[in-house]
Amino acid sequence: EKGGYTSFMLKEIAEQPRAVADTLLGRIDGSGALSLDEVRIPPKALREADKVVIVACGTAFHAGLIAKYAIEHWTRIPCEVELASEFRYRDPILDPQTLVIAISQSGETMDTLMALRHAREQGARVLAICNTNGSTVPRESDAVLYTHAGPEVAVASTKAFLTQLVACYLVALYLAQVRGTKYADEIRAVVRDLSSIARSVERVLETMEPVRELARALAHKKTVLFLGRHVGYPVALEGALKLKELAYMHAEGFAAGELKHGPIALIEDDLPVVVVVPSPRGRSVLHDKILSNIQEIRARGARTIVIAEEGDDEVVPYADHLIHVPATPTLLQPLVTTVPLQVFACELATARGNEVDQPRNLAKSVTVE
Ligand code: F6R
Secondary structure: OOOOOHHHHHHHHHHHHHHHHHHOOEEEOOOOOOOOOOOOOOHHHHHHOEEEEEEEOOOHHHHHHHHHHHHHHOOOEEEEEEEEEHHHHHHHHHHOOOOEEEEEEEOOOOOHHHHHHHHHHOOOOEEEEEEEOOOHHHOOOEEEEOOOOOOOOOOOOOOOHHHHHHHHHHHHHHHHHHHHOOOOHHHHHHHHHHHOHHHHHHHHHHHHHHHHHHHHOOOOOOOOEEEEOOOOOHHHHHHHHEEEEEEHOEEEEEEEHHHHHHHHHHHHOOOEEEOOOOOOHHHHHHHHHHHHHHHHHHOOOOOEEEEEEEEOOHHHHHHOOOEEEEEHHHHHHHHHHHHHHHHHHHHHHHHHHOOOOOOOOOOOOOOOO
């Protein structure tokens, strides 16, 4: 049942190109426009929405953080992302013009369920993004967009995360289409980029041997830090979460710009720091900023593990280890930059003798608050 892999996690990492492609299937019409009729929220309600609130936990929360960048950029609707476990305890402002998006792989996470129940009681509309047909979260929501990752068995979420991102991009583009905040040809261009991502993920997977080698070499370390900016920041958080849960290691993700406000004090000789570098094309300011962040930590002795786009020559002098990913538009980059971090955590945990499918103290779905 593991299809020749030694763990479900490795199998599920390998299934990601297929999972991404399947989640797009049937959701784009012949003209390249979004056709999300399955989202049964009337277009009028989507046009009238004045705020999007995303609630989720763990890895699904990281998908939500990334979705915020896409939703606000493409639709200009303000979007908040909140941990489901915090949401209802702070008396959030919700009304019928609020579109709540609840993201959950299992559809049974109690914190997420309680958050969406609270939102519906306040009159908000809830759209679920979920991987499990007929589970509680979609049943209790107004509408659902299923991710087609297929069953995820390993406790650590991998392919579900990538498909949650795809579903979020689809919802964001659909909102832009319905509200007319983007021209049809702009939407088509993004859809084309999305459609070619499965191939890029496949290419990343073909080049992971150096990442596995590096993970084994770092298996004795106590701490690994992760840095990113813009959508690379949630990717850094996700990389750190994977390492915590699988390798039982101290790992933290930071927004690279926050370094100087405290975390840079952690940098010491030979401390591994993974840096997720944004594309040098497009938002090049971000690229310049992160280059100087890498220089700062390297000057203080950090061992830099740099994830950067192919052809990004500027990072080369600052990378002790360089991991290339295919060129991808900035907003979609998490679909490719997350993959090496999953492989890194899985291999490092295995080198430490941990059981990757069943990390200690964790359950696949958390049905208690
Ligand atoms: C991390 C992980 C968890 C889940 C979280 C939410 O690898 O798997 O952080 O993402 O418990 O679970 P779902 O998506 O089922 O609501």
